[in-house]
Amino acid sequence: MQSIYDAVTSQINNQAMSAQAMSAMIASQPSIKEAFARGDRELLSKQLLPVFYTLSEQYGVEQFQFHTAPATSFLRLHDPKKYGDDLSSKRSTIVEVNRKRQPVNGVEEGVSGLGIRGLVPVNADGQHVGSIEFGIDLSQNFVEQFSAAFGSNVDIAIHTIKNRTPKLLASSLTEKTLISRNEILAAWDGNTVLGHHNSSSKPLATLAKSINDYSGKPVAVVEIAMNRSFYASSAANTRNFVIVIAIIAIGLAVLIAYGLSQTIIRPLRSTLTSLKDISEGEGDLTRRLDETGQDELSELAYRYNLFISKIQELVQQVADSTNQMAAATEELTAVANETRQGVVTQRDQTTQVATAMTEMAASIQEIAGNTHSAASSAQTTNAIAVEGNRSVERSVNAINSLANEVEQASQTIRNLQEQSGSIEKVLEVIRNIAEQTNLLALNAAIEAARAGEAGRGFAVVADEVRNLAQRTQQSTGEIEQMVANIQTGTQDAVDAMERSSTKSNDSVTEITGTQTSLSEINLAVEGIHDMNIQVSAAVEQQSLAAEEVNRSITRINDIAEQSGQSVEQTAQACSELAQLASGLQVMVSRFKV
Structure with a gap:
């Protein structure tokens, strides 16, 4: 198809x-x-x-x-x-x-x-x-x-x-x-x-x-x-032919079987007895069948004897191997017991280490928290120091401005003092003029007196001039006193200004020192803040490492637990194997080899 x-x-x-x-x-x-x-x-x-x-x-x-x-x-x-x-x-x-x-x-x-x-x-x-x-x-x-x-x-x-x-x-x-x-x-x-x-x-x-x-x-x-x-017709013919041949073959087989049965049964019964003994575990593996002759039964006996020899050798090897297995099982059981004890000890120790690592991880976490707090405080201090530095800088600028203004005021007062000196000189000239005028007026009065009645008017004028000169001298004296007072006050003001300038300079120097100290404090606080950050990072890394170690210890503990269970199973298997070896020895001993 x-x-x-x-x-x-x-x-x-x-x-x-x-x-x-x-x-x-x-x-x-x-x-x-x-x-x-x-x-x-x-x-x-x-x-x-x-x-x-x-x-x-x-x-x-x-x-x-x-x-x-x-x-x-x-x-x-x-x-x-x-x-x-x-x-x-x-x-x-x-x-x-x-x-x-x-x-x-x-x-x-x-x-x-x-x-x-x-x-x-x-x-x-x-x-x-x-x-x-x-x-x-x-x-x-x-x-x-x-x-x-x-x-x-x-x-x-x-x-x-x-x-x-x-x-x-x-x-x-x-x-x-x-x-x-x-x-x-x-x-x-x-x-x-x-x-x-x-x-x-x-x-x-x-x-x-x-x-x-x-x-x-x-x-x-x-x-x-x-x-x-x-194809169907051919198949039917073939089927009928096969049926006829099968019937003939069955008849011949029955006749041949009956003729050979007497010759075959006896040797087969002997072979069957030996096989029965072996199958029941009571067989003598040293016994052999008679294999003399040239027929198929002799060949069967020869093959049976060869088979029993192989079985005898195999049973002997099994017996030897069973003895070795029993001894090895005892040693394996002892090793399993020792391993079990070691696993128990290891499990206890890993549990202690895991507990210690947990406590250490908690301590590291606390240190990390304190470090973060210190870093925050340092950062706050740094901000305050920076603000103080700025305030000092503003104070320095204000004092410098004040010193400049004091210096300018001092210079103004000095100029005023110099101008007072100039006024004194002018007053000196006026006083000299007044004295000369007074002398001239006196001389004029004398001359007028000499002139008699003709000089009377002139004498009056001379007298007025003398009075004016005297008042001028008096005013000049008062002005001189006032100028002297002004010069004294001016000098005091100059001295005060100089002292203020000196104190301002001293204040600037001191505040500059304070500013320098604050700058150094600022740098120190920044260093502390940076170190706190580094310490915090290091502590966090240590915390992560501690957690990883803790997880590793936990895994080791789990593996130790599994190993303990495996050792328990191994010990139990060794015990069962020892029982099997003992039973196998009993079964092998039933054969005669």
């Missing part, structure tokens, strides 16, 4: 190659390529319609068409009036041949149904133009030709499937189909479905299997039915 299926697929492949060869032959014609490149549909129809009619009548060609890329129908010689439709969604072979520009052949579903197709690309002057296709329908004509080639013993049917619903496409069977819907779907799913049916009183063997398209996907199911009448 498989060979017939292979013949079906081979016939499909041959027709696909023939379709491709015809396409290639047409595509190689220069006039065809030129007309296709120009888009001359009328010339192509005129030249190729006779060719299509001939191929259709003689070779069953159902389709002959041209396409432009990617998959547009240019000319259907089997339907010349229909062209220009896009086949991209329906004909993957056309898309592929125009995309890869390589020939494609195989089975594919098309607009007009299922067909065997062969396509080749067309190039003109080095440019890709489109593709040419020949198609042969996979229909009634195909199945009838195939069945005729195999004679009356083979029929086929082809089924297509749409939405899991089978549809009969073509059949050479009288009943059209013999298999069920489920069998067709099973074949569609990739299974080979075999069966037996009767048609017109003829026994038929059936096979259903999928037909794949050009890309390897199932596209149809072929149903093959073969007349198995000849």
Whole structure:
């Protein structure tokens, strides 16, 4: 049946190659390529319609068409009036041949149904133009030709499937189909479905299997039915012959068995007794059967003796190994007990270490908190010191400004003192003038007195002048006293200004020292803050390390716990092994070796 299926697929492949060869032959014609490149549909129809009619009548060609890329129908010689439709969604072979520009052949579903197709690309002057296709329908004509080639013993049917619903496409069977819907779907799913049916009183063997398209996907199911009448008749004759031969063979076997039973039973009974003793564990492995003679029983005795020798050697080795295993089990038990004690000690120690690491981690966390607090305090102190430094700087600037103003006031007072000196000089000149005026007035009075009555008026004037000179002298004295007082006050003011300037300079010096100290304090606090940050980072790293060590200790403790359980199991296994070794020694001792 498989060979017939292979013949079906081979016939499909041959027709696909023939379709491709015809396409290639047409595509190689220069006039065809030129007309296709120009888009001359009328010339192509005129030249190729006779060719299509001939191929259709003689070779069953159902389709002959041209396409432009990617998959547009240019000319259907089997339907010349229909062209220009896009086949991209329906004909993957056309898309592929125009995309890869390589020939494609195989089975594919098309607009007009299922067909065997062969396509080749067309190039003109080095440019890709489109593709040419020949198609042969996979229909009634195909199945009838195939069945005729195999004679009356083979029929086929082809089924297509749409939405899991089978549809009969073509059949050479009288009943059209013999298999069920489920069998067709099973074949569609990739299974080979075999069966037996009767048609017109003829026994038929059936096979259903999928037909794949050009890309390897199932596209149809072929149903093959073969007349198995000849094979059924041959099988019945063979069965009857075998039954007769079997009856004769059984009769002869009974006679031969009866004749040989007396010769065979005695040696077999002896062998059976020995085997029974061995099977019950009471056997003497040193005892041997009589193996003299040339018959099969002597050969059996020889093989039995050889077998018992092997068993004797094996039992002896088992006994020796059992003794060694018992001794090794005792040593292993002792080692397991020591290991168990060591594991218990290790578990206790790791528990203590884990507790200590937990306490250390808590201490490190506390240190980290204190370090963070110290860092915050240092940062606050640093901010206060910076603000104090700024205040001192503002004080220095204010004192410097005050010193400058005091200096300016001192200079003004000095100028005033100098101007007072100038006033004193002017007063000295005025006093001298007043004295001279007084002398002149006195002289004038004397002269007026000498003049008598004629000089009386002049004497009055001289007297007024003398009075004026005296008042001038008196005013000058008062002014001198006032200037002296001003000079004294000015001197006191100058002295006070100088003392203020000195104290201002001293204050500036002291405040500058204070500013320097605050700057140093600021730097020191910044250093403390940086060190606190470093200490905090180090403490955090130590905390992480302590936590990791704690986790490692916990894992070690868990492993120690598991090891303890494993050692307990090992000790228990050693105890059981010792019991098994003891029991094995007892069983081996029952044999005589």
